[in-house]
Structure formats: C-alpha cells, structure tokens
Amino acid sequence: MRILTVPPDHYADHPNELAQMHRLRAIVFRGRLEWDVSVTEAGEFDEYDKFDPTYILAIADSARVVGCARLLPTQGPTMLERTFPQLLGTGSLGASSPRVESSRFCVDTTLAEARGGGQLHLATLTMFAGIIEWSMENGYDEIVTATDLRFERILNRAGWPMKRLGEPREIGNTIAIAGSLPADPESFDRVRPMGYRSAISDNARPKIRSAA
Template sequence: MRLIAVTPDFHEQHSGLLKEMHCLRAKVFGSRLGWEVTTTDDGERDEYDDLHPTYILATKSGTVCGCARLLPATGPTMLQDTFPQLLGEGRLAAHAGMIESSRFCVDTSLEAGREGGHLHLVTLSMFAGIIEWSMANGYSEIVTATDLRFERILKRAGWPMTRLGEPTAIGNTMAIAGSLPADAASLERVRPAGYRSAFSGNGVTPARNAA
C-alpha cells in the first residue's frame, strides 16, 4: 500500500485516481452509509471539491482504497459553512496552522488486513498520511466533522479527538465536530508496520500555498 498526496496543480495529471476516489466516496457514503450526498455516474462530489483541495489517497496495486480531502480551515470549509451547528459557539476558531479533513473513507472490502485484528490497515495508513502531510506543510491541528462511530475508531487508533461541540443528529447520523493534533507523537501511534508514503517525487510533493 502507498500513500500519495494529489495537490491542485496535479489534479488533471492524476484524474484517473481522482475519478476512482469519487466513485469510492459514492460507494461508501451513498450506498453503504446512506448519507444524503449527491452521486452521479462520475461518483460523489460537492462544492468543496471545487475549492482546489489536496487529496490524500491510499492506493494498492494502483487502485484507490482510501481517501480524504484537505482544505485550509481559514477558507470555506464544510465544518464552518455546512455544519456550523456542530460547533459549540457556532463558528470555527480557525488559524493558519489548522486544516480541515473531510470525506474520509476506506474500502474495507479489500484484503488489506487489520492491525492487531481490529482496525483496518488502510484506515491506519490514512490517519498516518493525513498527519504526515499536515506536519510537512506547517499544520499542527486538523478539524473534522464526523460521526460517533468514527470518533470511537480514532480513539482506538490512539488518536483521540477533542470535541468542538455536542453530538447532533444530521439526517440518519449522529454527527460530531472535533480537533486532532498533527504531531510526531500522534504519527508514531497510528502508523502501521510497513507504512510508506510518496509525499516526495513528481506530482505529489505538496506546497503549503497549494493546499
């Protein structure tokens, strides 16, 4: 398994992988979880995909098996602009060292194995990739809107989330907003054996101002 970061300048070059990513999101969010998302033959996408995000992708044998979308918290974000009700004060105290992770999903049907018989290796690798990329680009805090099930997964992985508000029902989901540290200690706890990224090299070297 390999982790790559696709920055805006390379969206077109990696359009095939991004197409797979959107289809995976449709499969997970639309079909498996039953979230209220917009899906087409091209997969699932929303207005935040138009804001030139960086995508963290987990690939195995050239197939996308995990993904997440990263956007600077100082700009438009899903948490602030779509789900402000999840924030205790109704607004996000964004700063230059904060980035938002959204649309995190993993294809757990692939035979990627489970770490210690519990958490899927793709999940742990994605956690490590998000932390590693964030640290490399000067971010120290990651915020996200997720659900209570995923909050428990983060805790089991050794990367507990600090809540930014109380759980709130959104559709068929009990949603929660939280903050996660992007630091060496967190990376060491979540990184599975054999983890490797490709955050250096043509097409995947990230630049802070291209997030």
C-alpha cells in the first residue's frame, strides 16, 4: 500500500484514482454512515471540492483506492468555519497560516489486507501517516478537522490524540467534535505502519526516514 498526493495541478493526471475516491466517499458516507450528503452516479461531491483541495489517497497493491482525505488551507474556505462553526468554541478558527483542514476522511475497511498495530486497519494508519507527511512537507504544523466521537477514539488508539476545539454536538445521526492534530515527526513515527510508502518518502526526503 502506498500514499498518492493529488494537488490541483495534477487532477488531470489521475482521473481514475479521483473517480474511485468519489465512489468510495459515496459508499462510506451515504451507504455505511447514512450521512445526508449529495451523491450522484459519479460518487459523493460537495462544495469544498470546488476550492482546489489536495487529495491524499491510499492505494492498494491492486491499484484500488482504499482511503482518502481532502486538505484545504485554513486561510481560505473551510468546512469547519462555513458548515460546522457550532463545533468551534469561538465560532472561528482564527488566522493561522501553519494550519490545514482535513475533511472527507474515509477508508475501505473491507480490504483483505493485514491490520496495523492495535488492530487498526492498515489503510487507516497509512492515511494518518500520509496526511502528516504531506502537511510537514508543505509547511503546516497543525491539522484541524471535524469528526465524531468514534473517530476520536481511533485517533487515540493510533497514538495521535486530538485536541478538542469545542464541545461535542449532535449533528444529524452522529455526535460531532472539532479538534486539532499535530503534524510533526514524532506523530508521523507513531502512526506510520511497517512498509509505508509515499511519493515524498520515495523521493528521499532527508528529514523523514523511510520505513524498512
């Protein structure tokens, strides 16, 4: 399994992977979690896909997309401030250039591959490592996100605890929470699974050692 990062200027290079991503989002958010999201025959899309995000994708050895997340700098429009400001204690993230927002995180846990440490799925740990690695590479030291209490527990089990930015709130059929996560080498080393591969580490980034 490897991490693929797809910034806006590379969308045209990865149409198949992005199409798989949108279909996976539909399966997870509408099908499994029963969220009220917009789904078409092409998959799940929302307004934040129009703001030129970078997508982080976990790719299985079969070339199947098994995990994804969407990253947007917090200087621009974000889901937390526009859609879920009630999750923020102050109602705002404030101006902070080293922050990036992660949203639409999901993994295909039906994949028949080994699970990682603490029984977390390999795709989950690979995605965590990919998000941290990309954030550090691009000058961000903090990741903010809106998630739920179940996923907050998964982050704790992975050794990447989230700092809450407000109180939990009932939104739709879930109890949602906003939080921030560190993007630093220590967090990367804790979550990175054995055999982790990405375009960044494969290009011999000196500050982050590759997994054996």
